Amino acid sequence: MRTFLKTSVLFVMVAGLALAETYTGKLIDAACAAQQKNAACTPTASTTTFALVASGKAMRLDAAGNTKAAEALKASNSGANRAKDPNAAPGSDSVNATVTGTATGDQLKVDNIQIE
DSSP: OHHHHHHHHHHHHHHHHHHOEEEEEEEEEHHHHHHOTTSOOOOOTTOOOEEEEETTEEEEEOHHHHHHHHHHHHHSOOTTOTTTOTTSOTTOSOEEEEEEEEEETTEEEEEEEEEO
């Protein structure tokens, strides 16, 4: 019985990983995008809610994904991160990202994010 239970748990974990997909697109400030439909909405170091625009569709990141995106943005050399480059104009660079996760409707549950 224990072997069956361990095997079942392992199967569920592997199946969950198999559902994760990779999305590549433009990372945007979700709060800005909600208020200003036509704005560029490039995220900055102070952005707290993010979305990924991939294949013309915007997907909001989940709470854990927002945290991961903020950390990745701060660690990147992106011009959007004015903490690394105070002379960079806000919104001057678009931020491209690759996100591994699971999409549910218009929300993306993030497993991993990489700023390009």
